[in-house]
Amino acid sequence: MGRKLLQMAELIGARLQGDGNIQVGAVASIASATADNLVFVEDEKYLSQALACEAGAVIAGEFAAGASGKPLLICRHPKLAFARAAQMLRSDRSSRSDEGVHATAVVHSSARLEEFVIVEEYAVIGAGVEVGAGTRIGAGCVVGRGVKIGQDCLIYPRVTIYAGTTLGEWVTVHAGAVLGSDGFGYVRDPESGRYEKFPQVGRLVIEDDVEIGANATIDRGALDETRIGRGSKIDNLVHIGHNCRLAENVVIAAQTGLSGSIVIEKDVVLGGQVGIGEHARIEEGVMLGGQGGVLPNKVLRGKGVAFWGTPAQPVRKYLKQLAALARLGKK
Numbered sequence: 001m002g003r004k005l006l007q008m009a010e011l012i013g014a015r016l017q018g019d020g021n022i023q024v025g026a027v028a029s030i031a032s033a034t035a036d037n038l039v040f041v042e043d044e045k046y047l048s049q050a051l052a053c054e055a056g057a058v059i060a061g062e063f064a065a066g067a068s069g070k071p072l073l074i075c076r077h078p079k080l081a082f083a084r085a086a087q088m089l090r091s092d093r094s095s096r097s098d099e100g101v102h103a104t105a106v107v108h109s110s111a112r113l114e115e116f117v118i119v120e121e122y123a124v125i126g127a128g129v130e131v132g133a134g135t136r137i138g139a140g141c142v143v144g145r146g147v148k149i150g151q152d153c154l155i156y157p158r159v160t161i162y163a164g165t166t167l168g169e170w171v172t173v174h175a176g177a178v179l180g181s182d183g184f185g186y187v188r189d190p191e192s193g194r195y196e197k198f199p200q201v202g203r204l205v206i207e208d209d210v211e212i213g214a215n216a217t218i219d220r221g222a223l224d225e226t227r228i229g230r231g232s233k234i235d236n237l238v239h240i241g242h243n244c245r246l247a248e249n250v251v252i253a254a255q256t257g258l259s260g261s262i263v264i265e266k267d268v269v270l271g272g273q274v275g276i277g278e279h280a281r282i283e284e285g286v287m288l289g290g291q292g293g294v295l296p297n298k299v300l301r302g303k304g305v306a307f308w309g310t311p312a313q314p315v316r317k318y319l320k321q322l323a324a325l326a327r328l329g330k331k
Contacts, residue, residue, distance in 0.1 A: 018071030040082035168208035180204040183219040183242025
């Protein structure tokens with residue numbers, strides 16, 4: 001099973017050079033490739049290695065035009081084209097032979113599953129759940145009452161989705177993630193000193209084409225909603241608190257923690273182990289380096305500006321301060 005190079009070239013917007021009838025069935029690195037694999041090169045200095053490897057074809061930039069040795073798919077952005085080809089080939093390999101609900105799964109009679117939905121071993125689907133066509137729900141998942149999941153989603157094993165959560169289309173959720181759990185909100189009684197729970201009755205909305213990493217946790221809104229914008233990518237072990245709102249194409253690396261009611265505008269990139277205090281705002285296009293910290297109620301702004309440190313500052317300013325401290329230490 002695979003795709004002919006002629007078809008692949010059309011789908012990824014590449015120019016074919018060589019035999020378009022050759023089929024490829026998977027992607028690989030140059031070092032591990034076999035005859036039915038597709039590899040890529042972004043740098044001309046690696047082209048000779050790619051042409052000499054066992055792969056059936058190579059995705060490369062314009063520098064490869066006229067090269068010989070094996071078929072080439074030439075395009076402007078080889079790595080991006082390779083990623084798209086990998087998604088297509090992975091989808092092609094997904095078998096429809098295991099369609100339907102496994103005998104050990106529990107699906108409430110009021111749940112509505114569209115065509116080509118797969119529910120694996122010991123998954124539990126609650127009342128009123130709606131699951132779109134082509135979605136796969138992994139073994140041991142728990143999908144709560146009234147959850148809506150769009151088409152072509154991939155929910156890996158042991159994911160828990162709390163009641164009332166909504167997932168758009170083409171959403172991927174990796175193993176162990178918890179979506180829609182209660183936020184961490186308490187009110188202290190000044191007389192007794194006891195903490196009493198503030199209502200956590202809002203909801204969580206995950207828009208289309210979002211990927212959520214393993215063991216990530218995203219809380220529902222307290223009274224309104226938490227929302228993750230279209231195309232956002234969230235790494236493993238990330239926590240997003242209640243009432244947070246992420247715009248489109250936000251990228252968050254592992255072990256980052258967001259307190260409640262934070263706004264993250266589109267195209268923001270957060271490095272690993274970043275910490276952001278409640279009611280902070282990160283404006284469009286900001287990049288915050290690993291272990292950076294933003295204090296509550298603060299705003300970071302500057303499209304394309306890199307910030308670092310705690311409290312976060314533009315990276316050049318932060319590095320100058322570190323250099324000044326180092327000089328003082330020597331004195």
